[in-house]
Amino acid sequence: MYLLDFRSKYGFSLGLIFVICVSILMVSLLASLVEVLRNQSKIKKSKEMEKKDLESLNRYSRTIIYDLFQKDNHIMKLPLYNEDVCFLRDKGMIEIFFIRIRMH
Numbered sequence: 001m002y003l004l005d006f007r008s009k010y011g012f013s014l015g016l017i018f019v020i021c022v023s024i025l026m027v028s029l030l031a032s033l034v035e036v037l038r039n040q041s042k043i044k045k046s047k048e049m050e051k052k053d054l055e056s057l058n059r060y061s062r063t064i065i066y067d068l069f070q071k072d073n074h075i076m077k078l079p080l081y082n083e084d085v086c087f088l089r090d091k092g093m094i095e096i097f098f099i100r101i102r103m104h
Contacts, residue, residue: 053091053093054093058084060084061084061087061088064076064078064084064085064088064094065088065093065094068094078094078096080096
């Protein structure tokens with residue numbers, strides 16, 4: 001008897017709240033799915049561009065990248081003002097770190 005009274009009194013409100021909550025959940029899931037698909041598309045395009053960039057490099061630049069990947073720690077001494085090294089740095093294919101030693 002109590003549940004029937006409760007349902008007749010609040011049934012419409014509970015149904016409306018349920019529909020709103022399910023709608024919000026569906027929109028949220030759809031937005032998450034779209035974001036995941038966008039990220040996958042960006043990663044795919046990025047890999048294609050990286051492959052294209054690597055294929056367009058000259059022999060010396062390819063050798064630099066190959067030698068860096070062959071080393072265990074991926075560290076190598078490179079000429080700082082060489083145009084190939086600067087090109088690779090500007091394209092983001094390599095990073096240059098400076099180690100400054102102070103002597104007293």
